Amino acid sequence: MSASPIVLTHPLVRHKLTRLRDKTTSTAGFRRLTRELSLLLAYEATRDLALVPRDICAPSGPMVGEELDGKKLCFVSILRAGNGLLDGMLDLVPSARVGHIGLKRDHDTLEVSEYYFNMPGDVPGRTCIVLDPMLATGHSAAAAITRVKEAGARDIVFACLLAAPEGVAHMQEKHPDVRIVTCSLDKKLDENGYIVPGLGDAGDRLFGTRDR
Ligand SMILES: O=P(O)(O)OC[C@H]1O[C@H](OP(=O)(O)OP(=O)(O)O)[C@H](O)[C@@H]1O
Ligand SMILES: O=c1cc[nH]c(=O)[nH]1
Ligand SMILES: [Mg+2]
Known part of the structure; x- marks a missing residue:
């Protein structure tokens, strides 16, 4: 059973x-x-990370605090717009590993092709947070998560700025085990596969390009 996205x-x-x-x-x-x-x-996206007790000496005396358990986190940026989310995440978790997956969506077919893949070796055991501002048809997110699973990840969260209902449905069909965290569940996709109301082309707006 797949969970509803967290908005x-x-x-x-x-x-x-x-x-x-x-x-x-x-x-x-x-x-x-x-x-x-x-x-x-x-x-x-990191709300469910496991904690273990840690003995420390506070100025007022010894106490049992908490720290993150195990091998912690791996962020996976779906190039190129995913990089817009990456730096802020690394500010919060500077020790995280980082993977990159280059995917390009064909403007006519809305299918994706991969042009780059580079994941750290010790992914199994880490929570992987896959980053892309946009979940439109869901083809990019689903393809990236298939590759992240092939690299050994089992605990995966997908974090985006905007999600379309069509993309959420596609992810729930292909990867029902993956939690989706988003800033908004928008209305629909338009006839070109763009999110409505959306924000336009995230990659172009981040980097000042125009790719269509
Ligand atoms: O859910 P989908 O229908 O697959 O669409 C979403 C994808 O489209 C955009 O990337 P794009 O392919 O334009 O690449 P870019 O990040 O290099 O601009 C966006 O950043 C997502 O990766
Ligand atoms: O609305 C959309 C859909 C896909 N990719 C974007 O950048 N924006
Ligand atoms: Mg783009």
Whole structure:
């Protein structure tokens, strides 16, 4: 059974997301807002990490604190727009490993092709948080997660800024075990496979390009 996506409803998220969607927001502003939202996404995406007790000496005396258990985290960025979320996540968890998967969506068929794959060796045992701002048809996210599973990952979260119902349904069919954390569940896809209301092309807005 697949879980429903976790949608962040915090006022800060809603405020920043509105600025992000606004087509008059500059490239620099878009990049900064994406980074800020990634910190808030990371907070929710890491909610279930296991803790173990740790003895420390506080200024007032000994106490039992807590620290993260085991081998911790691996972030996986789906190139290229996933990199917009990566730096903020690494600010929060600087020791995380990082994998990269290069995927390009064909504008006509909406199918994806892989052009790059590089994962750390010690992925089994780590929680993998796969990053991409957009879950549209879900083809990119599902293909990336198939590859992450082939690398040995078992505990996987997919974190995005916007999700379309079509993408959520595709992920629930292909990877029902993967939790989806998003800042918004939008209305639908348009006839070109773009999210409505959406924010346009995330990669282009992050990097100041125009790829269609
Ligand atoms: O859910 P889907 O229908 O697969 O669409 C979502 C994908 O499309 C965009 O990437 P794109 O292929 O445009 O590459 P880019 O990040 O290099 O711009 C986006 O960053 C996702 O990876
Ligand atoms: O709306 C969309 C859909 C896919 N990719 C994007 O960047 N935006
Ligand atoms: Mg793009």
